[in-house]
Amino acid sequence: MSIFKKKKIGIDFGSCNTRVYVDGEGLVFNEPTVVLVDVNRGNVVAIGNAARELLGKTPQYLEIKKPIQNGVISSRKAVVAILKFLIDYVSGTFRMIKPDLYIAVPSGITSVERRAMVQVCFDAGAGNVKIYPSVVLSAIGCGLPIYKSHGNVIVHTGGGTTESAVLSMNGIVVEDAIRVGGIAVNDSLTNLIRRQFALFVGESTVEELKKNICSCVPVDKPRSAEISGRDITTGLPRTIRVDTNDLVEAVKQPISSIIASIKGVLEKTPPELSSDIADTGIALTGGNANLWNIDVLLTKAIGVPFFVVEDPMFSVIKGLECVIEENYVFEMVEK
Known part of the structure; x- marks a missing residue:
């Protein structure tokens, strides 16, 4: 892995599951959108499958949090932690160039919620951030003309x-x-x-x-x-x-x-x-x-x-693949 190559990372950040596509590598991450938080220290101690396996089994000082609810950020700190983890997972902890993030969001979110998502991406270490409506990505991903x-x-x-x-x-x-x-x-x-x-x-x-x-x-x-x-x-x-x-x-x-x-x-x-x-x-x-x-x-x-x-759960991430790999362009209206 070259530390000088800019990565293009597509993220379907769902309320239940997070999926990540990387240009040239394919689907590299598909796990629940949950984190395990130490409430005494305020830090995230587990993410994804590792956190879900502990659901209902943790002591009182450890809490399971779902940082994306109804398609929008409910815990900014937890979302930043997940994004940092994903960027490190894909690009390595030592990198010279910040990756570009392509993020799927619900079409119904407000401009404030959209800006919040962009900001947490930058806070997590993104170089550039592009936001796309999930419903359009899903249509592209399942092959609708x-x-x-x-x-x-x-x-x-x-x-x-x-x-x-x-x-x-x-x-x-x-x-x-x-x-x-x-x-x-x-x-x-x-x-x-x-x-x-x-x-x-x-x-x-x-x-x-x-x-x-x-x-x-x-x-x-x-x-x-x-x-x-x-x-x-x-x-x-x-x-x-x-x-x-x-x-x-x-x-x-x-x-x-x-x-x-x-x-x-x-x-x-x-x-x-x-x-x-x-x-x-x-x-x-x-x-x-x-x-x-x-x-x-x-x-x-x-x-x-x-x-x-076919494979309805993966339509959005397939749409992000088309946007990243094929430079698929469509019209977006800011709200």
Whole structure:
């Protein structure tokens, strides 16, 4: 590794996961966006997988923090620590030239939130910083022909936010972003299990439940799973079995906000592009797109066909790869 070569680093800084692409090297980092903080000393002691493995198992002076919430910075110090770690991880601790950072952010963030992200990048040691909307990167990454004068609609639904946009001629025609995503689904599931089964369950348990058996619509052949937690009444450990159809309403509740957002975007779409959308359908990207039958629910609710792209969790980082490696250019409007 030459200390004189400027690195170009693409970072998809999600509420749940962080992914890093480096020019000429590919995907080099894919871990949870969490840190373990020593609250007495105020320093970060673990990042990513190393921190997540300790979730719910640490003494009181150690806290797990999620520094990106709803797509924006919630802990500036922790974000700087992660970025410094990533820059060192990619470029080495001794380097002569500061790297260029290409950062994905939700399209709905404010100018203040955007400037805050740029500043933490500089504080962490970046040479230049470029900010791109996740929804456009996601469309590029999954291969939508947004360069054509044709209506392309994409819904990028991640952990903390869901962005919907109509894209044409390398620009955004109509867009909307709401701070609802996979984390809201997890919260809804946690609340249902507490109400209906009188059981407190941990974050990792709910996440596995969502991935393995949850559906957005009732199914004829439900899956089932055993989950363990703490009984609300006795305070003792207890195990229960739940199946897919027990949990459908909890999954659908936050998705209803996403449906309303998508409808709002479609209602504002120029008629000339609406016919294109009816023919080609709407692409679903982001980690929340992996929810079982989310395309079925959205198609039924909105009346336009939805389809989940290949590897929806990696669409943004693939878009950053195109921007870095191929100098892909698109129009951005500052807010």
